[in-house]
Amino acid sequence: MHINNNDLSNFQDEEMNTDELIAFLQHLDTCDYCLEQLIDAQSESPAPAPAYMKETIMKRATAADTQVQKTAVNATHQMRIFYQGLRTVVGVVLALIMLFSLGQMDWFTPQLPQSTARSAQARREAQTSFRNFSDGLTDGLTDGSQKVVDYINSISNTITNGGN
Structure with a gap:
């Protein structure tokens, strides 16, 4: 016999005594259909976040050490972009120097x-x-x-x- 919705709600609300809980879990261990019903019921109604969580997250986000880490990550990213730009500029300058120096060579008279x-x-x-x-x-x-x-x-x- 499968579990009913009343047993599911009692399990979710933690209103089962020890014997009922053991029998419920043993049944779930042997019955895949009831296990899937429990999983579906759990996924349909996710547990709400505790009320204090928003306040804790906001305090942590505005903390000094978190701000320092955020600034360091941004600075590292900006330095990486700076170095890539600098390498590009140096490469372009060297390419132009080579282009102008090779442009003045006499390619038609072989120089041994x-x-x-x-x-x-x-x-x-x-x-x-x-x-x-x-x-x-x-x-x-x-x-x-x-x-x-x-x-x-x-x-x-x-x-x-x-x-x-």
Whole structure:
């Protein structure tokens, strides 16, 4: 058998004796339907706040230590905004400095560092000397092979013409 509205109101008003309370709670332990009715009844009529609570809250809100904490939180928030603004300004100023300094560079004429220019000059000299050596070797081989061809022609002419 389920609990009735009278039992619910007696429970909420704390008007049950110990035996009735134990029986009521044991029934709630085994009956989900009655437990849901109790939960619904509790949620429909929330307990009113005590009368002294508003006064206590107002006193606490106007207390000096609460005001100091509130001021500190506001100051911290304002300092955070200040630092973010300062970082933004510094970033913009540095970007403008970089923009103007890069704007004066000559992007069309390559500028090599001195060490790079010296190594490039040495590389060109080495390439020139290697090219001269290669050209001399090629000319020597060409001349030598031409002399060999001429000698072979001369021998073959002598053999075919009978010594002339």
